[in-house]
Amino acid sequence: MNAKYWLRASVVLLAVGFNALSVKAQQKPNIIFILTDDLGYGDIGVFFQNQRKASGDHSQPYELTPNLDKMALSGARFTQQYANAPVCAPSRASLITGLNQGNASVRDNQFDKMLENNYTVASMLKTAGYSTTAIGKWGLQGVKEEGPDWPAHPLKRGFDKYYGYMRHSDGHEHYPLEGLYRGKKQVWDNYKEVSAGLSKCYTADLWTAAAKKWIIDHKNGKEAAKPFFMYLAYDTPHAVIELPTQAYPVGGGLKGGLRWLGDAGHMINTASGTIDSYMYPEYANATYDDDHNPATPEVPWPDTYKRYATAVRRIDDAVGDIRQLLSDLNIADNTLVIFTSDNGPSIESYLPADFVPNHPTFFGSYGPFDGIKRDCWEGGLRMPTIAAWPKHIKAGEVVNTPSMLSDWMPTLADAAHIPAPARTDGVSLLPCLTGTGKQKQGLVYVEYFEGGKTPDFKEFEPGRRGRKRNQMQAIRMGDLVGVRYAIKTADDDFEIYNAVNDPKEISNLASKPGYAKIQEAMKAKVLQVRHADAEAPRPYDTVPVPADKVEGRLLPGLFWEYYAGKFPWVAKTDGLTANSTGTSKNITGNEAGHKPGMVCYHGFIKIPADGHYTFSLQVSGKAYLRLHEATLIDADFGYQPGTVLTQTVNLKEGAHAIALYYLLPESGMPKVTLKCTDQNRIDISGKNLVFFSH
Template sequence: MIKGITKLFLLGSCALIVLMPSIVNAQSKKSSASKPNIIFILTDDLGYGDLGVFFQNQRKEKADQKLPYQFTPNLDKMAASGAQLTNQYCNAPVCAPSRASLLTGLNQGNAKVRDNQFDKQIENNHTIATVLKIAGYATSVIGKWGLQGETKDEPNWPAHPQKRGFDDFFGYMRHADGHEHYPFEGIYRGKKEVWDNYKNVAADLAKCYTTDLWTARAKKWIIDHESAKGPEKPFFMFLAYDSPHAVLELPTQAYPEGKGLKGGIQWLGNPGNMINTASGKVDSFVHPDYKNSTYDNGKVKNAPWPDTFKRYATATRRIDDAVGDILQLLEDLKISENTIVVFTSDNGPSIESYLPAGYPPNNPEFFGGFGPFDGIKRDVWEGGLRMPTLVTWAQHIPAGKVVVSPSMLSDWMPTFADVAGISAPARTNGVSLVPSLTGKGIQAESLIYSEYSEGGKTPDFKAFEASRRGRKRGQMQMIRLGDFVGVRYDIKSADDDFEIYDIVSDPKETTNLASIPSCNELQVQMKAKSLQARKADLEAPRPYDRAEIPAVEILDKTYPGLSWKFFKGNFPYVVSETGLTEVSNGISKHLGEEVPKARPGMTLYEGFIKVQSDGEYSFSLQASGKAYMRIHEAELIDADFGYQSVSQETERVYLKAGYHPVKIYYLREAGKERILSLKMRYKDGDWKPLKGTDFYAIR
């Protein structure tokens, strides 16, 4: 047993938490025909409370004129037919890092895109798309990207979606383009570029409202794929809407009658008339449910809704119509029963509206877009991180299911790998959500952790707790252990205390438990875990980057050496051991020499390295094949994707004296020379080669 890793024993208000070891179903072998299609729909700045099923219907039921509400009938229907994930978090409270974590499966403690690094290239490494392509999927992204990397030599962006595993791309490449929802007219933010793979086609898109445009293109892509490939090749589509983010623009007209194959939004393909709503007046249509809506504003009982909020509700309703349209298309094509559809958002609701003077600013208080929580976009309070997530998968997810186990957007990569019958990369911080969605198997614990730096303050909303109105943000962290959430704002050092909340009984985070003596141990665990789950990034500096990572206390007897397990197979990359069954195991004295050369596969070494002194340590790894090394739950060395055989990979880390858990994954081809060399040095001292006997294992 390892204290602080497998079980946490707390008393009183911070009662027993059990963090179970990861357990998931064994990896399955699936034919292409049995693999489900996957559609991941991501909205931009849509709050947990903006959906009827999550919060708006509750406001309606109160019949209080002071509580205006929206309708999302299609999303409510989707929820009734599938699952609601009421405790899913985005990885960061702003779009670029949140989307990067989704695509790579890395939390913000290990991600390469953090904070406000808009348009920074997503690293050339595994993504959901690269993994699913290996599993036999056709892949497409439609809508907002913003992870391409800046270059003066456009359209040769270093991280163009087609360089990150996607077969096709249609949408906005740059982050800022997503602030405008009429690319040709550019009525509020100037003309924008829409890219069809490497060609800018914006000149053909007059009067194309982007929610309609992305929907029409998505339907066209699905229809074309099914016509050409059908069940022989499953598909993955990442459909990334850019609304209700930024300019609260209106469509040209009502959503077309009908849905699916013959109705709803349709792709016409004619320049200047590309979709069937590319007519009428731009920025003009207010949904009739909201056109004459009134509320009690505290002065007038039947005051008309301000135009800003009519716009917001119409933009949200347009997304709702689009989702209903796509779901009907799946029915019409007779592929709904073998298609997973996920709907969610990238971060909490925003105060931005980008409208001209004369319009009142957007205010998530009007509809309660943050739901039963405090915080908005750019906050790590629940309102900034808790996402409105829905999932349908006919015959696999029971209708009306409510999943309460905590999860993050970074869990979707291993989830989709699981359903596709392929192992997730070892570098992912996520876990498969298949057990909690289907009710089959035991759900592994998801690591709920976020860090973010932002100037400004939490809004001074009356609906928020007085202690956090106008709260300075600065460096922020959030970590969840069981039912308890720890939050730190304006962090100055690793020694700053977390505010601690029982998020199940106190979702609004009203009662800070940090001063309760029985929560002292939880405070220690949160401080330790928030260092053990991350690595420093020079481009997103934190005040705790050089804080020494706490060691763990081992309660069981240890033995010199690293325990090892060998997994036979021709793996395409260094894979997670989750779901795999070892064919042999033992205790290693010499890294890389446990398995005969003739057997292709991966060896996983696990154990503890004991350092004698607090301070800076450097590790250097060389391998004849691919390798990956983790310390605690943080990436230390990635010698997998793009690694040149026998090149040296070095990383520095700050450690407290004591035992630190390590995992070393080693993948080599059969018959190749076995080289796995690991060295360590303390501060600027000499490098010391490490043998298996320099580690400690638990039997």
């Protein structure tokens, strides 16, 4: 799409600071992103549970998710979407910022760490004219402050409205006022703590009722002409496996289902009866063949699993309720709804000792894979993702494209007819969802540290039962996934599996003929896609980044592309068509003359010898610099023009890919100063900027 067309068709309001809503902006879809907590790929009917039911094997208990199955049949399901990390905080941060764990600021187990002050999916869509709201679990606010002083409160990260649990640990309890198993918790309405009025409010019901109320209010309010973005983040089925108070209210949408009453002590229409009491009838009396012997009597499901299945079914009912509301309000056709989870299923239940442990083996919650939450095996990372958008996504679509949660930020930008910020690592999935355009290949990359072990489940492959985790990595190349556990050095070999033909990762291909080059490529790639973070140290942080293997004759200079228009940020160029292109031996910003827009430079820098090199960047306007696929210098959000930013990196000798995105200043002369100095402070950048002749 041409940048001028983008400006003309969708973002006319840029010129007036996005304060007015254009006619075309009304055609942007509403977006509801539903994120569950610790829900496994295998917990959903269409992904795995329906297979267990169809088998007729009474030793395989199964869950029911009729509304999510219906959503998948009317839209698309992703069979190969990955979480960015196998635990909630870094996974959710990557989703919200569009960054993989190689570039993210929230990594490992940094619960409640402040989400960096930069572009988020909410601030991006807000800039494009959306009303934005977050409901449910946050956990990225910053740990010491409270209320208005939280540095990364959702209202400070692009959301107009917030209602939910702010702290990570609050999401471990699902009755905030009673605190039945984990103590009382706080619920925040923007900056006001409101838990005192939430007697008998089961959080899955509370967040659903709040979501419905917000949608109805928006539809009837003064901003009804605006599209909306809702981030609905459930804290179930994670942590203490509690039950709701009663059956899900009949019907759904405007006339039934959950309703917000707004009365203290009776806030929602299920805030009555007995807390932690209701089980779905299908589960309350369910039995199974526990000894794999049809001749012996079946035994009842343990209460732990009746509870777990009920928690999952409650979310399923909520999704059906919300989708019915969209139909009742006549906005379903223009609303993109995405449903997924943050990581694989958990082994935790937080129930008293007389309950049986919560083992994901009971339902096969990890699906046809091995691994659970905190594992970098497929079971810890594959997400049960469904997207529905009537008249845009074909019913029953199956998306086999490998992708990550961080791909949703550029996807939603694409749906909203705006370019994503250049710092985002993902790619738009709209082409594979809608069948329009060519799908760009994305990157599946995970790094994570956790000191525990993969559970010793007999259902898992013998080689990974009880296996120590420590430093872990996973990278996907085509159908092949490389996995490393307990990494000691950058030279440690990856186990290599065909994730499509061997989803359980049984046959390690690493030692097979022809895979030595794949091993070498994986070891190089995982160093090129990331930068070190002092708060999440890795054993390969100081290893020199390998050079690219390039073919063709290297010539001096860089390729450049000019994109006309008025951009709200330094932008990704995916889906845009350059107005002019060329090559230049120097970076000036004047390649296209003094026109508004953005110039992007691509090429290589030739490093003469192994060592540490310092890059410095100073621009009028704003810019963003990548080295390979890693963020090197971000001179965009909050950047003061003329400021010199530097970054030092350890590089191997050879040609290293660089990309500089330069957003031209609105006034004054373009000016770009990019330098690279070696350890002797000698500037090598001039004669060492090269491009290869294709």
